[in-house]
Amino acid sequence: MPWWAIGMSLVVTDIRAVDMVGIAGAAYLYGIVLGNYDWLGSVPVMIIGAFLFIPMFWRSKVSTIPEWLGARYNQSVRTISAVIWGVVTAFGLGVTLYATALMFNLLLDLNPKVVVVSESQIVREKVVAATDAGKTHDFIFLKDYDLIQQVVEDKDPNLVLIHTEKVGNTEMENLMYSFSENEINAEWGKSMMDRARAPTWSLMYSIIIMSVLIGVYTLFGGLKAVVYTDVLQCIVMLSGSLFVLFFGIYKMGGVSEFISIIQSLGPRAQDHFELILSVDTATPHPWSGIFLGLGLVLANAYWFGNQNMVQRTLGAKSEADAKASYIFVSFLKILIPFAMVIPGIIALAHNPNITDADKAMATLVKDILPTGLLSIFFAAFLAGLMSSVDSALNSGATIWTKDVYRKFVKPDASPEHLLVVGRWITGAMLAIAIFFAQYATRFESIYDLSQTILSLFQSPSLAIIVLGMLWKRATGKAALISLISGVIFAGTLMWVNSNASVPLFQVSEPFLYVAWWSFVLSVVIVVVISLMTPPEPESKLKGLVYRYE
Amino acid sequence: MNNILLSATAIADTIANLFRGMGDVMRGWMLAIPMSVAKGVFIVYFLLLKYWIIKLPENEVTLSLEGGKTIHLRPYALTSLAIIIVIYLVF
Numbered sequence: 001m002p003w004w005a006i007g008m009s010l011v012v013t014d015i016r017a018v019d020m021v022g023i024a025g026a027a028y029l030y031g032i033v034l035g036n037y038d039w040l041g042s043v044p045v046m047i048i049g050a051f052l053f054i055p056m057f058w059r060s061k062v063s064t065i066p067e068w069l070g071a072r073y074n075q076s077v078r079t080i081s082a083v084i085w086g087v088v089t090a091f092g093l094g095v096t097l098y099a100t101a102l103m104f105n106l107l108l109d110l111n112p113k114v115v116v117v118s119e120s121q122i123v124r125e126k127v128v129a130a131t132d133a134g135k136t137h138d139f140i141f142l143k144d145y146d147l148i149q150q151v152v153e154d155k156d157p158n159l160v161l162i163h164t165e166k167v168g169n170t171e172m173e174n175l176m177y178s179f180s181e182n183e184i185n186a187e188w189g190k191s192m193m194d195r196a197r198a199p200t201w202s203l204m205y206s207i208i209i210m211s212v213l214i215g216v217y218t219l220f221g222g223l224k225a226v227v228y229t230d231v232l233q234c235i236v237m238l239s240g241s242l243f244v245l246f247f248g249i250y251k252m253g254g255v256s257e258f259i260s261i262i263q264s265l266g267p268r269a270q271d272h273f274e275l276i277l278s279v280d281t282a283t284p285h286p287w288s289g290i291f292l293g294l295g296l297v298l299a300n301a302y303w304f305g306n307q308n309m310v311q312r313t314l315g316a317k318s319e320a321d322a323k324a325s326y327i328f329v330s331f332l333k334i335l336i337p338f339a340m341v342i343p344g345i346i347a348l349a350h351n352p353n354i355t356d357a358d359k360a361m362a363t364l365v366k367d368i369l370p371t372g373l374l375s376i377f378f379a380a381f382l383a384g385l386m387s388s389v390d391s392a393l394n395s396g397a398t399i400w401t402k403d404v405y406r407k408f409v410k411p412d413a414s415p416e417h418l419l420v421v422g423r424w425i426t427g428a429m430l431a432i433a434i435f436f437a438q439y440a441t442r443f444e445s446i447y448d449l450s451q452t453i454l455s456l457f458q459s460p461s462l463a464i465i466v467l468g469m470l471w472k473r474a475t476g477k478a479a480l481i482s483l484i485s486g487v488i489f490a491g492t493l494m495w496v497n498s499n500a501s502v503p504l505f506q507v508s509e510p511f512l513y514v515a516w517w518s519f520v521l522s523v524v525i526v527v528v529i530s531l532m533t534p535p536e537p538e539s540k541l542k543g544l545v546y547r548y549e
Numbered sequence: 550m551n552n553i554l555l556s557a558t559a560i561a562d563t564i565a566n567l568f569r570g571m572g573d574v575m576r577g578w579m580l581a582i583p584m585s586v587a588k589g590v591f592i593v594y595f596l597l598l599k600y601w602i603i604k605l606p607e608n609e610v611t612l613s614l615e616g617g618k619t620i621h622l623r624p625y626a627l628t629s630l631a632i633i634i635v636i637y638l639v640f
Contacts, residue, residue: 003614032640040591043633044598047626051602051609275640276588279579287587288579295594320612320620327622330629334636492564499561504568506576 003321006312007328009230011336012237013308013391014042019340020241020381021099024361027344028354030283031272034344035337036290039275041299042333050326052546053304054313056469058322060544063314064395065307065465066403072468072544073536074476075407080483081461082403085307088457089396090429094436095453096388099358101206101437102135103381106362110206111138112199113155118163119143121353123181127161130189134356136203141353148176159196207437210389211430218390219423233387238332240377241339244365248346251368261349268352272345284509293455293512297519301458305465307395396429397422455515456494460486463522467530472545475536478529486522490514588637595634602626 027034062068066085070078105111114137116127124141128134137158140151148160160176175197179188252258262269271277276287303309303326316322347360350367354360365377401422406413413421463486464479493514497504505513541548602610602623610623 035636035640039633039636043629044595047598047602047629050622050626051605055609273640275637276584276591278584279576279582287584287591291587291590291594295591317615318613320614323612323622324614324620327625327629330626334629334632496561496564496568499557500565501558501562502565504565504572 001312001315001321002317003324003328005228005231006316006321006325007332008234009387009391010309010312010325010329011332012230012234012387013312014333015237015336015340015388020361021103021358023340024344024347024364025357025359027341028348028357028360030285031269031345032275032337032341033271033277033283033285033290034341035275036285036294037299038333038336038341040290040295042303042336043330044295045299045303046326046330046333048300049304050323050330053465053469054310054322054326055319056544056546057304057310057314058316058319063311064399064403065305065310065461066399068544069464069468069479070403072541073464073474073479077464077476077479077483078403079407080480082399084457084461084483084487086396086400086404086429088453089308089392089399090432091436091453093389093392093396093429093433095440096392097207097210097433098203098437098440100210100389101203102358103362104206104210105201105203106138106359106366109366110201111136111203112196112201113138113140113157113159114196115140115142115148115151115155115157115160116163117142117145117148117161120163120181123163123184124353125355126181126184127179127189128355130184130186131193132186132189133193135358137199138359139355158199159192161192204434204438207434211434214389215393215426215430218393219426229390230387236376236379237381238335238339240379240381241343242335243373244343244361244369244377245338245346247373248343248350248364248368252346252349258346258349262345265348265352269348272348280506282508284507284512286507286512289507289510289512289516293514293516297459297462297515298455298512300466301462301515302454305458305462307399308391311391311395311398393426393429397425400425400429455511455518456490457487459490459515459519460484460522463519463526467523467526468544470546471530472538472541472548473530473535474526475530475533477533478526481529482522482525485525486518489521490518493517591637592634595630595637599627599630602630 023034023037057065057068060068060071062071064082066078066082069081114131114133116124116139118124118127118141124139128139131137133139140155140157142148142151145162148162151157152160158175162176162178164178164180175195177192177195179192249255249258252261259273262272271281271283276290277283277285279286279288313322313325316325343364344360347354347364350364354363365374369377401418405421405425406418410417460483464474464483467474468479493504493510497510497514504510507513543549605623610626611619611621613619
């Protein structure tokens with residue numbers, strides 16, 4: 001495959017439906033700081049990967065990262081790494097499917113509706129929190145009671161909640177309930193949602209339909225088919241997203257008008273145009289976490305420790321194509337925050353009252369784009385969805401088939417047999433993903449959830465890849481202990497943070513710091529134990545350690 | 550059930566307390582760094598990468614694609630990083 005096809009495939013695989021929903025949603029809340037995930041988290045890392053890591057993988061002629069770890073260290077490291085990545089891929093798919101279904105429901109107006117009538121912004125926010133339905137329902141806020149009849153006729157809401165100050169002597173109709181501010185609590189919210197008319201379309205229906213459609217599509221296409229489909233999807237997705245950017249700014253009245261609208265929102269948006277935020281920021285993105293956790297650990301782990309990404313370059317025509325594809329991506333990734341992050345901020349300028357940030361992008365495109373152009377965005381969104389899901393399924397199935405099934409179950413399996421097994425594994429991964437998708441609603445931002453999952457496993461994996469490639473003294477025993485203890489340590493930090501009386505980290509989603517500290521611990525363990533164990537034979541290391549031929 | 554939750558909190562608190570002192574000290578150091586210096590850290594990182602790319606041997610940055618065409622990757626990598634430096638200077 002040529003460099004430009006691999007490059008475009010990498011971009012469209014990276015910009016998943018999760019990103020179209022999650023990054024714009026996080027940008028709605030926190031601003032341009034999300035641009036760091038591409039400008040720091042991709043561009044420099046792609047360049048390091050192009051000249052250092054990718055050529056090493058390519059020359060070793062492996063098909064998976066666990067296979068490389070097996071060659072560099074031992075088969076135990078390979079197996080554990082394969083199982084970890086297989087599981088992470090299935091969970092990541094769950095988040096992707098959830099994000100996709102969320103966007104799908106919103107764009108097609110499938111979510112059940114709850115109407116809240118109140119003049120008070122605080123009361124409206126309390127109602128959304130108490131009902132715990134911000135992710136699954138669309139909330140329509142009215143200040144004026146007289147508009148209820150019209151909204152009921154147009155939107156067919158499942159529930160109408162009216163603040164007592166607005167009720168007066170009006171007669172309550174079916175599914176209309178009055179409330180006072182004092183009675184708003186979780187119990188009241190639950191009882192109200194219990195009384196609501198059951199939704200005709202559940203988020204899970206969308207998740208299952210998406211899974212079946214994409215599962216079938218993926219089952220009949222190999223890596224090559226995936227890459228060439230991605231090229232077209234990349235063009236559609238980038239042009240669709242950039243169109244939203246330009247059209248959105250045009251609708252705001254131009255760049256200066258857009259900036260002044262954001263500035264007029266006061267303290268909640270005062271840092272929305274700051275790339276670097278203070279250590280004590282209320283967001284999950286302090287500069288220290290961004291630089292250490294993202295720039296030095298998670299970004300590197302993602303771009304050259306993640307099978308999803310590296311698998312593309314392993315299929316390159318030549319080492320030159322593999323390297324050039326990463327440099328090409330470093331250019332394309334400069335554009336991504338303009339296509340994904342800035343539209344999230346435009347959504348804030350357009351409507352500062354969206355109850356669920358993950359709905360920001362969908363709300364924006366639905367409100368500002370004419371119907372014809374909305375279909376272009378929908379095509380762009382489906383392109384991103386298909387690419388990210390088929391890539392994850394493809395790489396997950398490759399790992400399970402080659403690093404687990406062929407190694408432990410049937411070492412002499414024919415390619416035809418492995419193809420059949422790969423299809424069964426694809427189906428099983430989709431089933432796990434569907435199961436996990438229903439729990440994704442618990443996180444405030446989908447993007448934070450996906451990063452949290454990755455931060456548990458990526459840092460220890462990165463530590464053993466980097467040291468294995470750059471330090472010939474690193475040994476198999478050290479890598480194995482480091483991998484296991486790094487994952488346990490990261491999980492422990494997450495658990496302690498959410499269970500201690502006072503959270504360990506003073507940041508809302510500490511995945512960046514967890515990634516950094518588990519990486520540091522993993523590096524220390526590899527170094528200390530390697531020095532205590534006999535070195536690997538030199539013949540084994542040739543071609544697997546940087547500049548050691 | 551309540552007992553289990555209480556013991557989980559007690560265990561979590563004990564582990565958290567082991568790290569908290571060290572964490573607070575490091576957080577204090579980080580907080581003392583002015584934002585302009587923090588931005589400088591990012592820029593220096595990009596500049597160091599540029600220096601590394603300039604120093605890479607020619608055979609690692611100039612390669613032949615299939616079909617015989619030669620590709621020089623160094624100028625593209627340097628340009629990409631230069632754009633990023635400008636972005637970090639602007640925002």
